[in-house]
Amino acid sequence: MARPRISLIGAGNIGGVQAQLIVQKQLADVVLFDVVEGLPQGKALDINHALDAWGTSCTVTGTNSYEDTAGSDVYIVTAGLARKPGMSRDDLLSTNLGIMRQVAEGIRKASPDAVVIVVSNPLDAMVYAMKEISGFPPQRVFGQAGVLDSARFKFFVAEALGVAPRDVVAIVLGGHGDTMVPLPRHCSVNGVPLTELMDKAAIDAIVERVQGAGGEVVGLLKTGSAFVSPAAASVAMAESVILDQKRVLPCAAWLDGEYGASGVYMGVPVQIGAGGVERIFEIELDASEKKLMQASLAHVEKLISGIEL
Numbered sequence: 001m002a003r004p005r006i007s008l009i010g011a012g013n014i015g016g017v018q019a020q021l022i023v024q025k026q027l028a029d030v031v032l033f034d035v036v037e038g039l040p041q042g043k044a045l046d047i048n049h050a051l052d053a054w055g056t057s058c059t060v061t062g063t064n065s066y067e068d069t070a071g072s073d074v075y076i077v078t079a080g081l082a083r084k085p086g087m088s089r090d091d092l093l094s095t096n097l098g099i100m101r102q103v104a105e106g107i108r109k110a111s112p113d114a115v116v117i118v119v120s121n122p123l124d125a126m127v128y129a130m131k132e133i134s135g136f137p138p139q140r141v142f143g144q145a146g147v148l149d150s151a152r153f154k155f156f157v158a159e160a161l162g163v164a165p166r167d168v169v170a171i172v173l174g175g176h177g178d179t180m181v182p183l184p185r186h187c188s189v190n191g192v193p194l195t196e197l198m199d200k201a202a203i204d205a206i207v208e209r210v211q212g213a214g215g216e217v218v219g220l221l222k223t224g225s226a227f228v229s230p231a232a233a234s235v236a237m238a239e240s241v242i243l244d245q246k247r248v249l250p251c252a253a254w255l256d257g258e259y260g261a262s263g264v265y266m267g268v269p270v271q272i273g274a275g276g277v278e279r280i281f282e283i284e285l286d287a288s289e290k291k292l293m294q295a296s297l298a299h300v301e302k303l304i305s306g307i308e309l
């Protein structure tokens with residue numbers, strides 16, 4: 001029985017870590033694609049030279065040709081420019097939209113039945129463009145944002161309370177940007193409500209830091225954006241598809257009336273399995289949470305309205 005195949009479109013900072021994580025988990029064989037000659041081939045060779053140390057038989061193939069990705073079960077797309085200090089995610093729109101057009105065409109021709117996870121920014125617009133250009137059903141095209149933003153939320157709470165990040169339950173909804181919506185009311189430390197463990201000022205400070213965490217990393221690195229944590233988040237999503245794990249994770253999913261939104265992608269809790277997005281969960285939001293989600297929706301709708309496909 002052939003091993004599953006995950007193709008990574010983009011062999012940059014995130015793509016290289018994704019390839020490493022996938023083979024270390026023995027999740028699938030990896031095809032690493034980039035437009036830069038030699039980059040995917042070099043990273044593939046380097047990672048393959050570590051397979052012995054990791055005790056895995058999954059391999060990485062580097063390529064500049066979509067034909068080599070044919071028959072992939074899952075694609076993870078990081079192709080595009082990353083932010084530099086002073087740039088917003090939205091500043092990447094026009095450049096990365098052009099790249100998304102190429103990528104969507106390549107994927108559609110090579111693997112018409114694949115599930116596609118988009119990571120490139122501005123995320124909500126890029127995943128929308130991927131769905132529109134590829135023509136794939138929206139269930140098979142979704143984006144990585146909330147898993148990373150929620151992981152940031154979990155870490156900051158764990159750090160403040162001195163507990164394990166794995167025991168913090170936290171969720172961030174909405175667009176992947178300054179209007180993202182962390183939900184402290186739904187956060188707990190394995191069932192112990194956050195509001196019983198921290199005062200409002202401390203919680204508000206964490207919420208603000210979560211919303212700015214991407215920019216905080218960009219400001220510190222100065223040469224690019226976060227790459228290990230987005231790689232870990234997107235590989236976790238791909239794992240739920242490949243192993244049909246039915247995980248419930250916050251992802252940028254196609255909305256058709258849910259949360260009062262239609263015809264857009266936005267971060268909501270979804271069940272992820274072999275079919276991609278298999279179910280969308282609606283949360284009863286209070287008035288302030290609804291207001292934040294509506295503001296986030298307005299930002300995403302404005303971003304998407306700027307897309308000329």
Ligand code: TXD
Pocket residue numbers: 009010011012013014015033034035036039078079080081082083092096099102103118119120121122123144145148176224225226227230
């Ligand atoms: O969680 C999230 N969604 C975000 C995503 C978290 C952090 C970074 N976010 C975005 O991911 C970031 O703003 C970028 O848009 C993407 C990729 O970030 P990365 O740090 O991996 O960028 P790199 O290192 O520049 O890698 C991008 C690669 C690079 O090797 C280019 O040669 C390649 O993309 N590239 C292409 N690949 C395929 N096809 C085309 N046309 C193409 N153009 C560039």
